[in-house]
Amino acid sequence: MSRALLIVDVQNDFTEGGSLGVAGGAAVAAGITRLLDERGDAYDLVVASRDWHDGGxxxxxxxxxxxxxxxxxPPHCISGTPGAEYHPALASDRIDVHIKKGQGKPAYSAFEGADDFGKGISEVFQAHGVTDVDVVGIATDHCVRASALDALQDGERVRVLTDLIAGVADASSAAALQELAAAGAELVTSDAVGAAPSAE
Known part of the structure; x- marks a missing residue:
């Protein structure tokens, strides 16, 4: 069994002050970094997606x-702009695989993107033997929802860490979580992530 952390779109344009900023986005970025610092050994692979739209x-x-x-x-996450970059509170150096999506087309799910070698998440997960995926990021009611549904469709066991997501609106975020639970995702907090073994 191999577990991956899938970080969805924790970018400047989706956090406070961005062109499509979501309340709580910066806290999500900091919380994911804290999770990786404290319990990062629970993950065999860390994958992060970014919207990466074409300019002009x-x-x-x-x-x-x-x-x-x-x-x-509105224009957001245009490739090469500060809005497309990871939020500075996210420890991007802990990310193993960087996925870009929405290059010239609409894309909500991280599974619609690819890394710099053209590999999609499904192929990456298969290569690393990933069976379990924890999903975190922005926004609950859009790209987190779509990515978690696609992970379930891909055959992984999925947990959504509900304290490390932020949504556009309360009602649509609650509906998204209900839909994910009905589809088979487990809704837990990051406390459920196994503690890292203590150093000798």
Whole structure:
């Protein structure tokens, strides 16, 4: 059994002050780093996704100057801009695999992206024998939801760490968590992550 941590879109544009900032985003970034510091040995692999949209493009209708906030959104996470970078409170040096998604097209699930070698998460998980995935990140009601559902579809056992996610709206976030639980995800807090063995 191999366990992975999947960090979804903990980027400047999705945290406070960003173009699509979510309340609690910075706290999620800091909390994930704390989890990795205190119990990082519980994970055999750490994977993180980022929205990485093309500049000067509507990215398949995903980005608009007149967004409806359902299928289209204001410009965000444009490749090469500070908004696309990981939040500074996230320990990005602890990430083993970096996934970019939404390059020229809409993409919500981390499973729709690829690393710099063109490998998607499913292929990465298979190569590392990953059977269990803990999902954290932003936003609960959009990309966390889509990524966790795809992990279940991919055959992994999925836990969503509910103290390390942040959503756009309370109602839609609660609905997303209900949907994930019904689909087979386990909803737990980060306290459920096994403690790292003490150093000798």
């Amino acid at each position: 493009s509507d990215n398949g209708g995903h980005i608009s100057d007149h967004p409806d906030f359902v299928d289209s959104w």
